Amino acid sequence: MEHKTNIIRRRLLASAGGAVAWAGLGAPALADSTEPASQSNPGPVSASKPLPGYAEWKDADSMIVHSANTIETRRTAFGSGGITPLDRLFVRNNVTPPAAAIVKDPDAWQVQVDGVAKPRSFTVAELKTLGLQSVAMVLQCSGNGRSYFPHKPSGTQWTVGAAGCVVFTGVPVKAVLEATGGMADGMEYMTGTGGEEIPAGLDPNTVMVERSVPLSGIEDALLAWEINGEPIPLAHGGPLRMIVPGYTGVNNVKYVKKLAFTKDQSPASIQQNSYRMSPVGVKGTPEHDSVWEMPPKSWINNPYDPAQPVKAGKVTINGVAMGGMSEAEKIEVSVNGGKDWQKAEFIGPDLGKYAWRVFALTVDLPAGEHQLASRVTNDDGETQPEERVENNRGYINNSWRDHMITVKVA
Amino acid sequence: MEHKTNIIRRRLLASAGGAVAWAGLGAPALADSTEPASQSNPGPVSASKPLPGYAEWKDADSMIVHSANTIETRRTAFGSGGITPLDRLFVRNNVTPPAAAIVKDPDAWQVQVDGVAKPRSFTVAELKTLGLQSVAMVLQCSGNGRSYFPHKPSGTQWTVGAAGCVVFTGVPVKAVLEATGGMADGMEYMTGTGGEEIPAGLDPNTVMVERSVPLSGIEDALLAWEINGEPIPLAHGGPLRMIVPGYTGVNNVKYVKKLAFTKDQSPASIQQNSYRMSPVGVKGTPEHDSVWEMPPKSWINNPYDPAQPVKAGKVTINGVAMGGMSEAEKIEVSVNGGKDWQKAEFIGPDLGKYAWRVFALTVDLPAGEHQLASRVTNDDGETQPEERVENNRGYINNSWRDHMITVKVA
Known part of the structure; x- marks a missing residue:
């Protein structure tokens, strides 16, 4: 604008x-x-x-x-x-966003759905036939307000502005589950994988944006293709974003290419070590609470x-x-x-x-x-x-x- | 955008x-x-x-x-x-909009309030001290859907798109009334006057954008300076617009320079003859219903x-x-x-x-x-x-x- x-x-x-x-x-x-x-x-x-x-x-x-x-x-x-x-x-990206080409034809974007009775991939065009829902929600970076901590944590020195209230529109994750025969047995997390490119030679777990949330997050979750009435721009995770209302920004995985129901949390560093509520001076580990709600x-x-x-x-x-x-x-x-x-x-x-x-x-x-x-x-x-x-x-x-x-x- | x-x-x-x-x-x-x-x-x-x-x-x-x-x-x-x-x-303007200069310093815009115990003018900055309210509403041109009439009425051949749903923010007209000692006796209409320039030599009533609505319209009415979270652009009536939720677009007077409580409806042609529900082939007059709700x-x-x-x-x-x-x-x-x-x-x-x-x-x-x-x-x-x-x-x-x-x- x-x-x-x-x-x-x-x-x-x-x-x-x-x-x-x-x-x-x-x-x-x-x-x-x-x-x-x-x-x-x-x-x-x-x-x-x-x-x-x-x-x-x-x-x-x-x-x-x-x-x-x-x-x-x-x-x-x-x-x-x-x-x-x-x-x-x-805007907050954990790594460099994918090329803008991915939002040129949003309906062609594909997402793989795993950890269900009938795993399969969907194009966005196919998702659009399964149902429609909107949610107005605060999208807020986990680190919003970081600049006010006296110990000066590393990371972006956000004041109040790593937050906004927007309307996401897409298909309920529940409808996707229904279309794939329901969740496989024993799953405990919903895990989204971002479509960022992993540089050759790097261990994917060190850079991959893959986040897991508890199953309670499914209730109002969407696979969304629209924000505030427009196709989601690249800067905000288009063509398709996993939306978990009430959860901090990082849990709303951009350019989502895989939605999986999993027994464990993602092995990615962004899940295992980052976004953990560890005491000052202590590196985050799975022992510490994950930043979710x-x-x-x-x-x-x-x-x-x-x-x-x-x-x-x-x-x-x-x-x-x-x-x-x-x-x-x-x-x-x-x-x-x-x-x-x-x-x-x-x-x-x-x-x-x-x-x-x-x-x-x-x-x-x-x-x-x-x-x-x-x-x-x-x-x-x-x-x-x-x-x-x-x-x-x-x-x-x-x-x-x-x-x-x-x-x-x- | x-x-x-x-x-x-x-x-x-x-x-x-x-x-x-x-x-x-x-x-x-x-x-x-x-x-x-x-x-x-x-x-x-x-x-x-x-x-x-x-x-x-x-x-x-x-x-x-x-x-x-x-x-x-x-x-x-x-x-x-x-x-x-x-x-x-x-966008729909009845006449050419004023110069863009009027939105350069929105807080300096003045509106005269008449038909009250203590008539006075307010700058937008002053209005902003009186209170704040928002309303989500359909803004729709009275003639939206005109193209579907078989008798081909004169005017813009709108299909469905002379409408949108937006959020206006401003001060309740009720708060303005309170700040001016309340409405004078015997008033029956709320009348807004637009800030468009009247070309020299013309009878103002032939071109002036001045609309009157019944007093029931006051209930949720605003003098608004924001639309969808931004200062109202010139195209949508900034710096200040009279907002009467539920009423067709023309009743939401742009660049409002006067808000008056009046005994009669405006003498302007846009009130007396236009926006009247007259039978096909018959010119509108005050005998016909005005286009309001x-x-x-x-x-x-x-x-x-x-x-x-x-x-x-x-x-x-x-x-x-x-x-x-x-x-x-x-x-x-x-x-x-x-x-x-x-x-x-x-x-x-x-x-x-x-x-x-x-x-x-x-x-x-x-x-x-x-x-x-x-x-x-x-x-x-x-x-x-x-x-x-x-x-x-x-x-x-x-x-x-x-x-x-x-x-x-x-």
Whole structure:
């Protein structure tokens, strides 16, 4: 999407300065990103690096480009409509994506289905005859919020923007199981294999993107060919992606070429060692919990834009809140660093339990500095915690304190 | 949005031909559009005219450009996610849009509020402090489906694509009323005035885009600055649009510069004479019903693509269904021209009563020609009718028979 008027507007705002200073709290990586750091000169709102070719259709001014494989959405760019526009959605690839040729004729893409009574392969065109389902869901990188960990874990220093809420459409995995005679006996995992090319001479297990999730993940899982009403672009895993709603991004295997029901978890390193909740300083192993289901999480997106001065008086605070594996049920906002909380309202359509909801609260803010935070409680009664769960690689940070922002009101 | 991979794909499909012929029934305008007309040579899937500058960011291959002010979505381009991507959303302007400069600094746009206890103007920045709400809704031109009227009404020969389902975000009109001390006594309409320039020397009433709706329209109305999570582009009425969910497109006044509560309907010709349900051959006058609320309507979008051959066997039929002023509750599909009907399923998130829902039904289709139709029933028990309501200008066509398609299965 190239909304030129919007780009012009952002450029205009970027050069306007502002009477406000903003800072993420406890965010060591902010200085390395292009987020404006000072009040008098917020600097240009532009990507830190150029967009890579396969994602050049993204709205550059909405993104922070960490590397060719890691691109996050700016906190000011989520909008308030609930669904994240594709041209503002984050990108994270574990390895170099396949050639763009694979999305030229999406219906011809093939996926092998194994660990069933009648193993076979399907083209996407064939999958399209088996049924149709859509799910609105938060797609979030396991490492979103990593930059707020004080021990500086290795990996991309994501702030809030390795997440978005999108609609995937495809065929239910359950319908694929039905069409293949059902699952073979004794299987315990659903395992998806990505279509990335394995460089010659390498042990496939060291680079292969193959992820296993427990069978409970099947319930709402899809093999999806559409995102937000369009064929899935290469950058987001087209022509076909395994979708496990509620699970972190890595479990939603891109360019899926094999869907297997398996007795064991994948032997790939990305399953065995990466994405494990190991203690700080300890390498992940199968002994440690795998990063699968997402916990409740919320953050405030507005007021935040350094180019938008905030005047004393009424201010409508808004942000996004997800429940994880159950619906976001309650959202509270604090304007004094978490000392006191007041209930905010969810606005707009309820897109289902895997989606996030936009929330809003209109408050009176006097001149001065205010610490704004939000915390969500889901339908299972689980509340977003004040503190992160420490872990070596900085996964699944849902601490409300880490996501708190400071706003200066003039 | 420029999803280049997608454009490449569509071009590839367009050149592939196909073993299927398709035709809208009772659609005199189809021959004038660029919809493929014959089986052996469906022709290039391209816009009939180039996209105008203010809409050049649209996905050209998804659109039929009737004129610089009338651009519709191809039946094959709606997708199955429920929300219509912005780069595929139709455009209809009654007069030439204002200069693009008005969306450069959206927060500075001003709207005058009259017919209230304390009339005043607001900048968009000020509106943003009053509250926040989103609504998912069908935006549909009053004349969508006009091409199916046999008397060939004057106006754009829309097929199904002067409609989309989008999310608007802004401030509730009720909050604006509260901020201005409430409505003045005796008012009966909410009247919005568009920001188009009136050429010198013309009677403003002949060209002004000013529409009045009954006060019941206020309930869910917004002054909106965002569409699908982005600032509203000029093509869709940015920087600020009056949104009256459930009402046809023209009532959602673009670039709104005045919101007034009035005793009478606007004196503008667009209110007095146009958008009136007058009998065929009779010019519209205030005696005839104004085109306001939308009735229930549905249509099938797939299978339809002439480049996608349909093989005998299982086929998943899908389309969109809206309830109008109440939720779409039941959707039925016929594969034999309306003789027999079977219930289809709504899929994906329920976006609320003003949105449409995607429906799907997997059927067995033998080789041969099949007439596919759909009809929706809303929560008020109102069912989409077989026949259109005849009227001079071809407004509000919701006949299921007119929207039926014929598919040849090989």
